[in-house]
Amino acid sequence: MQKIADVKYASAVLQWDQETYLPPKGNDFRGRQLATLSEIAHEQFTTEAMGALLQELSSKEDLNDKEKINVQLSLEDYNRNRKLSSDFVRRMSEAVNASYHAWVKARNDNSFAGFQQPLHALIALKKQESDMLGYEQHPYNALMNEYDKGLTVATADGIFTNLKPQLLSLIESIKNKSQVDNSFLHQHFDKDAQWKFGIEILKQIGFDFEAGRQDLSLHPFTTSFNNQDVRVTTRIDENDFGNMTWSCIHEGGHALYEQGLPTEEYGLPLSEYCSLSIHESQSRLWENSIGRGLPFWQHNFKLLKTFFPQQCTNLTVETFYKGINKVEPSLIRTEADELTYHFHVMIRYEIEKMLIDGTIAAKDIPAYWNEHYKNYLGVTVPDDKRGCLQDIHWSHGSFGYFATYSVGSIIAAQLYASIEKENESVNREIAKGNTTAILNWLRQNIHQYGRQYTSGQLCKNITGEPLNSKYFIDYATKKFTGIYDI
Structure with missing residues (x-):
């Protein structure tokens, strides 16, 4: 092996x-x-x-x-x-x-147009793969199972059906309030300074640069060759500070999981991650529960001002916190806020299901994409680059992946609720720059087990109950009613 x-x-x-x-x-x-x-x-x-x-x-x-x-x-x-x-x-x-x-x-x-035919050929092979692997009820189930054992269309449909009205209700409440200002994120931020800042943030959350590295790529990703060599990438836009910062924290969350897997099990299932849903729970927990939280920036605001003094003139940590959590429909999934993010995922999930069951073909993707971005998010897609060409996943043949982003976000909220319950001082520790207790908790409860449990089993073992979207809704409601004074 x-x-x-x-x-x-x-x-x-x-x-x-x-x-x-x-x-x-x-x-x-x-x-x-x-x-x-x-x-x-x-x-x-x-x-x-x-x-x-x-x-x-x-x-x-x-x-x-x-x-x-x-x-x-x-x-x-x-x-x-x-x-x-x-x-x-x-x-x-x-x-x-x-x-x-x-x-x-x-x-x-x-x-x-240049991607349509190669994608069409790849989809044909993915359909063939579904048939070869075998499935019950829906051919997409065979592909989803590759990323999260036991995850099905019925389960994912149920999650999205439950999330959609509650998210829409919260978003509607926010629309009636004064919008927060995040213009400070769109000043000019030097590329080299952003890179150095990102490295410092990765170090702070526990990424081991003796067992990994960061590079630039078209689309941020994490890959691992063993737990002693885990690579992350980010991308930098000099006019959008958020692009690099939360890509670093998100991919850093993935990397911390990979660096925490058991060394002695190399090559065997127990050295591998549980599922993509659990993997995404790690990245979303670090990116959102921590990296978009006020305590994290109460500590790191001084570091931010050290790297970008001019851009932080007259900026307070409270204004910064509200701005980085601005809720507003947008075009790009990886830059979306925590609420509208799930509509980005739903659109991709629906497209994948229909591509695999033959309801639509590759040539139909742009029209379907643009129509549903208008329907779900109220935004007009101006071009393919900011539309259906923005994600790398389909070019990798990663059909069955997208639902795990939303499932992972729900698991992250449920995990973080357990962390707060077990350690009432955790947010005070984060405000002092100490995230070690969180990483140790994740190492003990998730990382060490590899593939020993399914996502559902692991979630129940840790939190005492099955996956429950209530935790995400409660977390989001508390956070955004506070930010928008609802």
């Missing part, structure tokens, strides 16, 4: 390089290299000998609890991977490579 992991992580290094430093002429050969490595890893993992070994191990009586779980989960992974041929895995990797580079060019050209 560790040898197979070596091949997979070698591939991950090439993918990281592809999105950070690869020269344009290297695209084609890089696609070949990635396809070869993905095929090799799949072939090694799905041999009959591996299956026989896992079956033999699963029948043994003398394994300890961790060994039993590693064998059980490995056998599940084996049986699922056996449903996909090595040739299919290679073709998928090649399609993803072609799609990714088409997406980059289409973004630069600000035209979906």
Whole structure:
């Protein structure tokens, strides 16, 4: 299993390089290299000998609890991977490579047309993957299960159905109040100074630069090759301070999870993250519950003024706190406030479901996207770059991912409520610059377990109850009624 992991992580290094430093002429050969490595890893993992070994191990009586779980989960992974041929895995990797580079060019050209055909080909393969993996009720369930074991269309639909009216009600209340000012975020902020500030924030929340690094990319992301080498990326807009800052904190949350996974389990399921929903709960907890909270900036406002004295003239920490939490419909998901964010996710989720069940095709995406941004958020999409080309996920073939952003936000609120209940002084500690207690709590309750539990099991183990959107609504209501004096 560790040898197979070596091949997979070698591939991950090439993918990281592809999105950070690869020269344009290297695209084609890089696609070949990635396809070869993905095929090799799949072939090694799905041999009959591996299956026989896992079956033999699963029948043994003398394994300890961790060994039993590693064998059980490995056998599940084996049986699922056996449903996909090595040739299919290679073709998928090649399609993803072609799609990714088409997406980059289409973004630069600000035209979906250049991305449409490669995406269409990739969607056809994802439909085939759904059929090969097998599913009940909806073909999209097979793909969602890859990112969060047991997550289904029925569950996600229920979550969004519950969230939508409550979010709309809160947003409507905010509309009737005086809007907060966040113009200070859109002054000129020097690129190098932003970079250095982001590094300081990452250090403060506990990111270990001896076991990781940060770089620039078109779309912020986190990747890990083991818990001693975790890479994050950010992007910098000199006229939008928020773009870099909360990308750093969000990706930092992902990275802290990866750096906290068990070293001794490398290559085995218990060294891997629980699910993408839990992963997103980590990034959203750091980004929003902490990084958009008043206590965090009561400590870091002095640091902010040190780096950007001119931009902070006549700015108070209370004004800053309100401004960074401004609720206003917008075009870009990664820059959206905590309330309207979920409508960005809903739109993508609905599009993916329909692409996989054949209700719409790739060519229909821009029109559907633009129509629903108008309906849900009341904004007019001016072009493809700020519309359906803004996210990297589809170019990676990551269909089934988007719902985990909203599920992760709900889990984050539920986790943070438990943290506050167990440690009444936690917000006072954050205001003093100490987030160590939070990181230790996450290490103890989440990171150390790897894939031992499903998202639902982990959530119940920690908080004493299943996933409950009430915690997110309560958190958001308390926060934004305070900011907008509702």
